[in-house]
Amino acid sequence: MNASTLILVILLLPLAGALFCGLVGLFVPALRQREGLIGFVGTSMVIVPFLAVLYLFLNFDGDAIVVSFYTWMAAGDLSISFAYRIDQLSLVMTLVVTGVGGLIHLYSVGYMHGDPGFWRFFAYLNLFIFAMLNLVLGDNLVVLFLGWEGVGLSSYLLIGFWYTDLKNSAAANKAFIMNRVGDFCFLLAMFLLFRELGSLDFDVLLIQGPSLNKGVLYLIVFLLFIGATGKSAQIPLFTWLPDAMAGPTPVSALIHAATMVTSGLYLLARLSPLVLAAEGIMALIAIVGALTAIMAATIAITQNDIKKVLAYSTISQLGYMFLATGVGAFSVAIFHLVTHAFFKGCLFLGSGSVIHGMHDVEHQLQSSGDSGEFDAQDMRTMGGLKKFMPSTRITFLIAGFALSGIPLLSGFFSKDEILFRAFESASTNNYGLFVWGIGIVTAFLTAVYMTRSYVLTFEGEPRWPQAKKIMPRESPWTMTLPLWVLGILSIVGGYIGLPTVFAHGDWNLIHHYLGDSFGGPVAEVQGEANVALSTEWILLALGATIAIVGVAIAWRWYSKHGLAFDETLRARFGWLYRVAERKYFVDEAYERVIVKPLIGSAEKGFGPFDNYVVDGLVNAVAFITRGLSFVLKYIQTGIVQTYAMAIVIGVILVLVLMLFG
Amino acid sequence: MEVTLNWYLMLSALLFVIGVLGVLFRRNVIVILMSVELMLNAVNLTLVALAQNMGDPAGQILVFFVIAVAAAEAAVGLAIIIAIFRNRLTVDVTEINLFKY
Numbered sequence: 073m074n075a076s077t078l079i080l081v082i083l084l085l086p087l088a089g090a091l092f093c094g095l096v097g098l099f100v101p102a103l104r105q106r107e108g109l110i111g112f113v114g115t116s117m118v119i120v121p122f123l124a125v126l127y128l129f130l131n132f133d134g135d136a137i138v139v140s141f142y143t144w145m146a147a148g149d150l151s152i153s154f155a156y157r158i159d160q161l162s163l164v165m166t167l168v169v170t171g172v173g174g175l176i177h178l179y180s181v182g183y184m185h186g187d188p189g190f191w192r193f194f195a196y197l198n199l200f201i202f203a204m205l206n207l208v209l210g211d212n213l214v215v216l217f218l219g220w221e222g223v224g225l226s227s228y229l230l231i232g233f234w235y236t237d238l239k240n241s242a243a244a245n246k247a248f249i250m251n252r253v254g255d256f257c258f259l260l261a262m263f264l265l266f267r268e269l270g271s272l273d274f275d276v277l278l279i280q281g282p283s284l285n286k287g288v289l290y291l292i293v294f295l296l297f298i299g300a301t302g303k304s305a306q307i308p309l310f311t312w313l314p315d316a317m318a319g320p321t322p323v324s325a326l327i328h329a330a331t332m333v334t335s336g337l338y339l340l341a342r343l344s345p346l347v348l349a350a351e352g353i354m355a356l357i358a359i360v361g362a363l364t365a366i367m368a369a370t371i372a373i374t375q376n377d378i379k380k381v382l383a384y385s386t387i388s389q390l391g392y393m394f395l396a397t398g399v400g401a402f403s404v405a406i407f408h409l410v411t412h413a414f415f416k417g418c419l420f421l422g423s424g425s426v427i428h429g430m431h432d433v434e435h436q437l438q439s440s441g442d443s444g445e446f447d448a449q450d451m452r453t454m455g456g457l458k459k460f461m462p463s464t465r466i467t468f469l470i471a472g473f474a475l476s477g478i479p480l481l482s483g484f485f486s487k488d489e490i491l492f493r494a495f496e497s498a499s500t501n502n503y504g505l506f507v508w509g510i511g512i513v514t515a516f517l518t519a520v521y522m523t524r525s526y527v528l529t530f531e532g533e534p535r536w537p538q539a540k541k542i543m544p545r546e547s548p549w550t551m552t553l554p555l556w557v558l559g560i561l562s563i564v565g566g567y568i569g570l571p572t573v574f575a576h577g578d579w580n581l582i583h584h585y586l587g588d589s590f591g592g593p594v595a596e597v598q599g600e601a602n603v604a605l606s607t608e609w610i611l612l613a614l615g616a617t618i619a620i621v622g623v624a625i626a627w628r629w630y631s632k633h634g635l636a637f638d639e640t641l642r643a644r645f646g647w648l649y650r651v652a653e654r655k656y657f658v659d660e661a662y663e664r665v666i667v668k669p670l671i672g673s674a675e676k677g678f679g680p681f682d683n684y685v686v687d688g689l690v691n692a693v694a695f696i697t698r699g700l701s702f703v704l705k706y707i708q709t710g711i712v713q714t715y716a717m718a719i720v721i722g723v724i725l726v727l728v729l730m731l732f733g
Numbered sequence: 734m735e736v737t738l739n740w741y742l743m744l745s746a747l748l749f750v751i752g753v754l755g756v757l758f759r760r761n762v763i764v765i766l767m768s769v770e771l772m773l774n775a776v777n778l779t780l781v782a783l784a785q786n787m788g789d790p791a792g793q794i795l796v797f798f799v800i801a802v803a804a805a806e807a808a809v810g811l812a813i814i815i816a817i818f819r820n821r822l823t824v825d826v827t828e829i830n831l832f833k834y
Contacts, residue, residue: 705834706834708832708833708834709830709833709834710830710831710832710833710834711826711827711829711830711833712826712829713756713757713758713826713827716756716757717757720753720757
C-alpha cells in the first residue's frame with residue numbers, strides 16, 4: 073500500500089466514524105441505545121488508523137513524505153492545498169493521538185454506558201481525532217490551523233457534553249473564548265509569515281524563516297507562542313483547563329491531558345528553526361513555562377477534586393514542556409509529551425474509574441434513602457478504595473510514580489532530561505539556572521501532590537457515608553484494559569529516551585529519531601554537550617532523590633494524618649496556602665481587569681454611542697425617507713391620465729434627443 | 734396632384750396626435766379606448782404606406798397582427814369598463830382614482 077492511500081485511510085476513517093455515529097444517532101433514534109454497534113464503530117475507526125500509522129512508522133525510511141490531495145484555494149500568490157506530511161515528528165504525534173485515542177475510545181464504551189448521549193459522545197470523539205490528525209499531519213499552517221480550530225470545537229462540544237447543567241456550558245464557553253485569544257495571535261503570526269515569505273508551506277517556512285529580519289521574526293514567534301499558550305494552557309491563558317474538567321473523564325484524559333493541549337508544543341516543535349532563531353522569545357518561553365509549572369503545582373496541592381488535581385498537574389507538566397522548548401530542547405519536550413500522554417492518560421482514566429465507582433456509591437446511597445449532598449469527585453469522601461478497585465489502584469499508583477519521577481519509570485527519564493538540558497543551557501544563556509531551580513522545586517511539589525492524591529483516594533479508611541454497608545465495585549474490563557496498557561506504557565515509555573550517561577547518549581532513541589543533527593525535523597541548539605559526565609550523574613541522582621523524598625514524606629504525612637494534614641499545611645503556610653487554594657486569584661483578576669471594565673465601558677461608553685450614533689444614523693435615514701415621501705407622494709394622483717402624460721412627455725423628450733441631440 | 738408617401742405619413746401623424754390628445758384629455762373611458770384604437774390605426778396606416786413604398790410585404794403582414802391584437806384589446810378593455818361601471822356607476826376616469834396617495 074502506498075503512503076497516500078494510507079494517509080487517506082488515517083484521515084477519513086475517524087471522519088466517517090463521526091458522521092456514522094452522528095447521523096445514525098440523529099436520524100435513527102432506535103439505534104441510539106445500540107451501544108455495542110456505536111462503540112465498536114467509534115473505536116475501530118481509531119484503531120484501524122493506528123495500525124496504518126504503525127505500518128507507516130515501521131516502513132519509514134527517513135525522508136519526509138508529502139502528499140497533496142487537492143488545491144483548496146488559489147488566489148494570487150496564495151496557494152493552499154490539502155497537503156499532508158509524514159515525517160518523524162508527525163509520526164510520533166500521530167502514534168500518540170491514535171494509540172492513546174484508541175484506548176480511550178475503548179474505555180469510553182464502559183464509562184459512558186447507559187448515558188443517553190452515548191452516540192453523540194462517540195461522534196464528537198471521532199470528530200476530535202479527525203481534527204487532531206489534520207493538526208499533526210498538515211503540511212502547511214492553514215491545514216494545521218484547520219485542525220487547530222477543529223480540536224477547539226470538539227473540545228467545546230465535549231466540555232459542554234452534559235449541557236443541561238449551566239455550569240458545564242459556562243466552562244465550555246470559557247474554554248472556547250480563552251482559546252480564541254490565542255487563536256487570534258496565531259492568525260496574526262500566519263498573516264505576518266505570509267507577508268514576509270509569501271507561502272505557508274512548512275518547506276518554505278523552515279528554510280527561509282530563520283533568516284528573516286530579527287524584529288519581524290521576534291514578533292512572529294511571540295505571536296505563535298501566545299497562540300500556543302492558549303491551546304496548551306500556560307500563563308496567562310491557563311484558567312480554562314481546570315474548568316474544562318466539567319466534561320466526561322475520558323474527554324479530560326484524551327483532549328485535556330494527552331493530545332489537544334500538547335498541540336501548542338507541537339506547533340513550536342514543528343517551527344523549531346524559527347523559534348531557535350528568536351533567542352529573546354526563547355527566554356520568555358522558558359520562564360513562562362517554569363512559572364506555570366510551579367504555580368500550577370502549588371495549586372494542585374490544595375485542590376480536593378480528584379480531577380482538578382490532575383488538571384493542574386497537566387498545566388504544570390505542560391509548563392515543563394515549554395521550559396524544555398525555551399532552552400532549545402524541542403525533542404525533549406516531545407519526549408515528555410509522549411510519556412506524559414501515557415501516565416497522565418492513565419491517571420485520568422484511573423480517576424474516571426474511581427468516579428465511576430463513587431457514582432455507584434451515590435446510587436446505592438440514594439436507594440437506601442440517604443439523599444444528602446454527595447460529590448463523586450471529591451477526594452474527601454473517598455479513601456480506602458484499594459480494597460475495592462485493585463486494578464485501578466495499581467495502575468494509578470504506577471502512573472502517579474511515573475509522574476512524580478520515581479527512577480526507572482517513564483516520567484523520571486523525560487523530566488530529568490528536561491532539567492538536565494535546562495542546566496546545560498545555562499552555559500550559553502542567563503536564564504537556564506533560574507528555570508532549572510524552579511523545575512527542581514516543582515519536581516518536589518509534583519511528588520507531594522501526586523502522593524497526596526493517591527493516598528487520600530486509595531489508602532486509609534473509607535470516608536463516604538455508611539461506608540460499612542456500601543461498597544463500590546471495580547470497573548468493567550473495557551475500562552481496566554486501557555488502564556493496564558497505559559500503566560505498562562508509563563513504566564516502559566521512558567526507555568525510548570535514555571539519558572546521556574548511558575552509552576554517551578546513543579540510547580536516546582527519540583532524540584536520534586527527531587533531532588535534525590540525525591536527519592530529523594526538529595531543530596536543536598548548536599554546540600552542546602559541555603557538561604561533564606559526572607555532573608550529569610549528580611543531577612540524575614538529585615532528581616531521583618527529590619522524587620523519592622517527596623513521595624516518602626508526603627506518603628508519611630497523609631497516611632498518618634489523612635485529611636487533617638491539609639489543615640496543618642494551611643496553618644503553617646497561612647496566606648501562601650490560601651492564595652494557592654484560590655488559584656492565585658487569576659480568574660478574579662481577569663474578572664476585574666478585563667470583564668468588568670469591558671462591561672462597564674460597554675454600558676457607559678458604547679451603550680450611549682450605540683443608542684445615539686448608530687441607532688441615530690438608522691433613524692435619520694428613516695426620517696429623511698419619510699420626509700421626502702411626504703412631499704413626493706402627491707405625484708401619485710391615482711388618475712391614469714397623469715401617468716400617461718408622463719409617458720408622453722418622456723417619449724417626446726427621447727424623440728427630441730434622437731432628432732436634434 | 735399625386736398622392737405621395739409624405740401625405741400618408743402626415744395623415745397618420747395627425748391621426749396619432751389626435752389619438753394621444755384623446756387619451757390624455759377626454760374623461761370618458763370609452764372615448765379613451767377609441768382614441769387608443771385611433772393611435773393603433775395611425776400606426777397601421779404608416780406600416781401599409783411604407784410597405785407599399787419599399788415593396789416589402791412584411792409591413793402589411795404586421796398590420797394583420799396589429800388588427801388582431803387591437804380586437805383582443807378592445808374586447809378586454811370593454812369588459813373591464815363594464816365591470817368598473819357596474820361597481821361605481823361611472824365611466825369618468827378622474828373619478829377612478831383608487832391608487833391616490
